[in-house]
Amino acid sequence: MFDNKNLSGVVGVTKSGLSAVSIRDVRKTYEGGVEALRGVSLELPAGRITALVGRSGCGKTTLLNMCGAMDFPTSGVVEVAGLVTTGLGDAALTGLRRNKIGFVFQFFQLLPTLTALENIELPLLLAGARNVRATARERLDWVGLPEKADALPWQLSGGQMQRIAIARALVHNPAILVADEPTGNLDTASGDLVLKLIRRAADEFGAAVVMATHSAEAAAIADTRVRMRDGLIESVE
Amino acid sequence: MKTLALARQFVLRPLRRDKLRTALTVLSIALGVAVVIAVDLAGDAATGSFQSSMTSLVGKVDYEVTANGGVDERIIANLTALPVNAKFAAVIEQHVTLAKAGSVTLFGVEQLVDPAVAVVSSDAADRFGWKVDDSIELRGRTFRIQKVITGQNVGWVAIDIAAAQQLFGTYGRLDRIEVTVDPGEDAAAVERLVRATVPAAYEVSSPGARSEENQRMLRAFRWNLRILSYISLLVGAFLIYNTIAVSVVRRRAEIGILRAIGVSARGVLAIFLGEAAMLGVIGSAAGIALGRLLASGLVGMISDTVNSIFITSAPGTVAVSWLSAAVAIATGTSVAVFSALIPALEASRVAPAEAMRRESREHQTRLHVRRDLVIAGAAAIAAIGLSQFGPIDGRPVLGYLATLCAVASAAMISPAFVSAVIRLLRAPLARIPGAAGLIAGRSLAASLARTSIVVTALATAISMMISVGIMVASFRETVQVWLESQLRADLYLRAAGQPSAGIFPPIADEVPGLIASTPGVGDVDTFHAFTFRYEGEQATFGAGVSDIVRRHSTLRFLSGDADSILRSLPGQDRVIVSEPFSNKHHVRVGDVLRIALGNQTAAFTVAGIYYDYSSDRGFVISDVGTLRKYLPKQPVTNIAVYVSPGADAQKVRRELDLRLANYAVSVAPNATLKRAAVEVFDRTFAVTWALEGIAIVVAMLGTANSLLALVLDRRREIGLIRYLGADDGQVRRMVLTEAALVGLLAAGLGLMLGAALSVELIYVINRQSFGWTIQFHPPLELLAGALLLVWIFTIAAGIYPAGIARKLQPVEAVHEE
Ligand SMILES: Nc1ncnc2c1ncn2[C@@H]1O[C@H](COP(=O)(O)OP(=O)(O)OP(=O)(O)O)[C@@H](O)[C@H]1O
Numbered sequence A: 001m002f003d004n005k006n007l008s009g010v011v012g013v014t015k016s017g018l019s020a021v022s023i024r025d026v027r028k029t030y031e032g033g034v035e036a037l038r039g040v041s042l043e044l045p046a047g048r049i050t051a052l053v054g055r056s057g058c059g060k061t062t063l064l065n066m067c068g069a070m071d072f073p074t075s076g077v078v079e080v081a082g083l084v085t086t087g088l089g090d091a092a093l094t095g096l097r098r099n100k101i102g103f104v105f106q107f108f109q110l111l112p113t114l115t116a117l118e119n120i121e122l123p124l125l126l127a128g129a130r131n132v133r134a135t136a137r138e139r140l141d142w143v144g145l146p147e148k149a150d151a152l153p154w155q156l157s158g159g160q161m162q163r164i165a166i167a168r169a170l171v172h173n174p175a176i177l178v179a180d181e182p183t184g185n186l187d188t189a190s191g192d193l194v195l196k197l198i199r200r201a202a203d204e205f206g207a208a209v210v211m212a213t214h215s216a217e218a219a220a221i222a223d224t225r226v227r228m229r230d231g232l233i234e235s236v237e
Numbered sequence B: 001m002k003t004l005a006l007a008r009q010f011v012l013r014p015l016r017r018d019k020l021r022t023a024l025t026v027l028s029i030a031l032g033v034a035v036v037i038a039v040d041l042a043g044d045a046a047t048g049s050f051q052s053s054m055t056s057l058v059g060k061v062d063y064e065v066t067a068n069g070g071v072d073e074r075i076i077a078n079l080t081a082l083p084v085n086a087k088f089a090a091v092i093e094q095h096v097t098l099a100k101a102g103s104v105t106l107f108g109v110e111q112l113v114d115p116a117v118a119v120v121s122s123d124a125a126d127r128f129g130w131k132v133d134d135s136i137e138l139r140g141r142t143f144r145i146q147k148v149i150t151g152q153n154v155g156w157v158a159i160d161i162a163a164a165q166q167l168f169g170t171y172g173r174l175d176r177i178e179v180t181v182d183p184g185e186d187a188a189a190v191e192r193l194v195r196a197t198v199p200a201a202y203e204v205s206s207p208g209a210r211s212e213e214n215q216r217m218l219r220a221f222r223w224n225l226r227i228l229s230y231i232s233l234l235v236g237a238f239l240i241y242n243t244i245a246v247s248v249v250r251r252r253a254e255i256g257i258l259r260a261i262g263v264s265a266r267g268v269l270a271i272f273l274g275e276a277a278m279l280g281v282i283g284s285a286a287g288i289a290l291g292r293l294l295a296s297g298l299v300g301m302i303s304d305t306v307n308s309i310f311i312t313s314a315p316g317t318v319a320v321s322w323l324s325a326a327v328a329i330a331t332g333t334s335v336a337v338f339s340a341l342i343p344a345l346e347a348s349r350v351a352p353a354e355a356m357r358r359e360s361r362e363h364q365t366r367l368h369v370r371r372d373l374v375i376a377g378a379a380a381i382a383a384i385g386l387s388q389f390g391p392i393d394g395r396p397v398l399g400y401l402a403t404l405c406a407v408a409s410a411a412m413i414s415p416a417f418v419s420a421v422i423r424l425l426r427a428p429l430a431r432i433p434g435a436a437g438l439i440a441g442r443s444l445a446a447s448l449a450r451t452s453i454v455v456t457a458l459a460t461a462i463s464m465m466i467s468v469g470i471m472v473a474s475f476r477e478t479v480q481v482w483l484e485s486q487l488r489a490d491l492y493l494r495a496a497g498q499p500s501a502g503i504f505p506p507i508a509d510e511v512p513g514l515i516a517s518t519p520g521v522g523d524v525d526t527f528h529a530f531t532f533r534y535e536g537e538q539a540t541f542g543a544g545v546s547d548i549v550r551r552h553s554t555l556r557f558l559s560g561d562a563d564s565i566l567r568s569l570p571g572q573d574r575v576i577v578s579e580p581f582s583n584k585h586h587v588r589v590g591d592v593l594r595i596a597l598g599n600q601t602a603a604f605t606v607a608g609i610y611y612d613y614s615s616d617r618g619f620v621i622s623d624v625g626t627l628r629k630y631l632p633k634q635p636v637t638n639i640a641v642y643v644s645p646g647a648d649a650q651k652v653r654r655e656l657d658l659r660l661a662n663y664a665v666s667v668a669p670n671a672t673l674k675r676a677a678v679e680v681f682d683r684t685f686a687v688t689w690a691l692e693g694i695a696i697v698v699a700m701l702g703t704a705n706s707l708l709a710l711v712l713d714r715r716r717e718i719g720l721i722r723y724l725g726a727d728d729g730q731v732r733r734m735v736l737t738e739a740a741l742v743g744l745l746a747a748g749l750g751l752m753l754g755a756a757l758s759v760e761l762i763y764v765i766n767r768q769s770f771g772w773t774i775q776f777h778p779p780l781e782l783l784a785g786a787l788l789l790v791w792i793f794t795i796a797a798g799i800y801p802a803g804i805a806r807k808l809q810p811v812e813a814v815h816e817e
């Protein structure tokens, strides 16, 4: 269904086929000198949910961006879907995002001028896929909001917006789902709905889910909980 | 004081943060002001120098005595005999062409007794590289330069008056007598006595009057240029409005905080108006400098036009006065403040509670589409109504107002138009790959208020281009058709030298005879033209052989049968007048014109009104016999030669060249004359095109500016679509699609407005300004080409914002709150 030519012939393909994302001794120093990550290693297996927990500023978002190939380590290796991200050109990175990665954000980040269905279609449209409408509708049904197809974001509740965002993140069957505090802006009931969907994403789509969170409920659905502190992994359970 | 400190924080900081946008806004005001100032400066320079100053040679002049067809030389003896303490100086003023070097004003004066010497102005000396004791040739005779008069900004040559009369064959005739009253003498009494002495048909006036008269003749022309120059300022005004509106929308939350900490609504208003005023002052100041530069470029173009269709003058220097600088700053600043009024009021109405709102809702600028459409309808009706009235003081003031109403109407239609078109384009936009069309269309529709302002600004510039394009092309076509019918003779003769409006150098008396006796020559139509005054304005009096004109049917009349009109002229005090003359002086067929000719005042009945596009001064034409009755010595100035049937025109022309070699005449075949006429026409509209171009550039800057604002405001969205898999090219394409869409919308609206304005220009403004009928001939291919070009430029205006969008860091853009 998706065009994989962007990935062919790219350097850095390794044999660590088990993990969707493999992070090895990654350090990240921002321009101002802030050391956000100070030597982190982590494997994200397919079909499993990994929760990143820890105090604000400990480096969760930074790590998520690396898993999503949106940011790059100062040193160490990040391997996403078998590709070392630091070695990739723009085209390959775009290909990676189009085919392998889905994002969910704390503030939903729906395009305000597009309807719910159009928001879901967007990743497919950008990738130049076919059968866009049908696939998007399928995901809309999957998140349980078939009647909201033509609603604009401002006509939806926070929980509904986040469910649309999850549908959008999964519309292209990504191998990796990156979620940054997906329930951070929701009440408990909506949060639970969203968490159920994330659990199903791992179970039904086989996606490797990595989720940063401050909430115990969210951490509870994860298969693995990674506790971070000051740019380091404190414990894994 | 508090407000001032706040303003510094609140105005200067964002302006500095968005350096580029600030610069673009200032530049668009600067360009608008520059065009206005340049047109004025260049207009002044090009037309301000009719009064060829001879004061350093003859001293101060109090009065001058002039007459249509020239002053009788014998009058001067009568004047000198008057018992008054005043000096009377005879003057001849003609134009001479120097071999390949250009032309200068030639004065014949009494002060130079040596008939072989000349005195020249420093300007002429500089221009032609003359020094004292050089020899110069004027109409085939050689003069030695005796003196260069310094400090002259106009080119002239003065020679002895008798030598001048000889040179032009105008024996016994003067162009004017200058009267200088001695100190202590009663000037008014002198004037009374002079008036009593000269024939009643003569005029006694102050020297300034002539200059005023010339300025008056040019007022419509200059007003039209001026109005054209205001277009750029108007386009600039839309952009200021846009800039301030954007900054209000962007800073709603900040404004809310200000209000919450106790700044009054009026304080907020003052802050935003202050911002506009500052942009206005800086922009206008830059505009003055830019305008000064631009004026130097325009002065040549404008003086070309003035010389070819109005009156001969030499361009002066471009000078910015303190007054014009002050006016420019005041204009630019008030345009800026005025344009900012509505968004600033909007800002002052922001409730303190908005500080709490997390997501600033840009798209909520209140729109009242239906109410706006009603206003648009009213403005359109007003435009049509205003077009029904005549000129005021020779200017189509109401026509200009109608134009403004039409622009206002388009501005009011704009939001409805934009949303309707975007809705219509939904399907094709969705077909653009990679969602670029989808997102572009949606975001433009979402920020409708802003989009419609950019579209209106660009559409205004485009409509001017279109309407002026249609007007000029129609005019050109009309002139060409007219030339075909008017120019039927094979060869045309006139005195050698650059042809110029209002100047009719004489042809020697024996020339017509020489031509008639040349083998192969059929009819010879001699024409005697000279400038005369009618109701305080200059016009051209001409006399031709009406029989020949009739037989070759070269004239077309507004009404009546050409044949019988022309048959009624010979032997009668009857004339025909050109359409511009008839419109300017409200003359109808059957009216009687009183015209001073020589010593007498004649009463001519108007037999017909004919189409003419050669001069807006207007013509009055009699039969040559009628002219002779009043001015027996009026020289021939133009000759039209019809080659006899069967004769070879080429051969006749060669023969004439040979026979007339010593008479300083130029012989032009029909085709050459037509071509030259069209060239003059095209040159005339060069300024127009230059001004149009600038308005378009201002609009482009505005488009780039607005697209940039749109990009910066949607940082987060653009960052987001990168997360969702958009590549560099897709982001670029999205912004360029927006640019293309804005261009398309503007072209559509501009086309409609432009078509309406072209009708206004052709049937109201041009007619009232210059008095001629133009047939409607829209140049479709040209317009399509121009629109396409502007559209491409609009897309190009998106390149820079697209680059900025592409370089946005998605991680930062999405996470910034
Ligand atoms: N673009 C950046 N430039 C400089 N420093 C940054 C940047 N982004 C993050 N940081 C710093 O890096 C550290 C880690 O930030 P990060 O956003 O990863 O924390 P987090 O764990 O996601 O926090 P939170 O739970 O509040 O979202 C923080 O000290 C932060 O200030």
Ligand SMILES: [Mg+2]
Pocket (backbone or CB within 6 Å): A060, A061, A062, A180, A212
């Ligand atoms: Mg975070």
